[in-house]
Amino acid sequence: MAQKKEGSGLMSSAGLxxxxxxxxxxxxxxxxxxxxxxxxxxxxxxxLNASYGIWP
Incomplete structure (x- = not known):
């Protein structure tokens, strides 16, 4: 039976x-x-283009 690390939940929520x-x-x-x-x-x-005569 593998044991869970207690700190894993805290590490994953740090980014959130x-x-x-x-x-x-x-x-x-x-x-x-x-x-x-x-x-x-x-x-x-x-x-502004039209008023300065730059309009094509």
């Missing part, structure tokens, strides 16, 4: 604890916000 700790401190941005910023940036570039 680090994962949850890092998630609490991370900056969370919604995907809709990222898409909106990208679309607005693209439109701003097009408007």
């Amino acid at each position: 604890m680090r994962y949850y700790d890092s998630e609490e401190t991370a900056v969370l941005i919604e995907p809709k916000t990222v898409v909106t910023i990208a679309v607005l940036s693209g439109l701003a570039v097009l408007v």
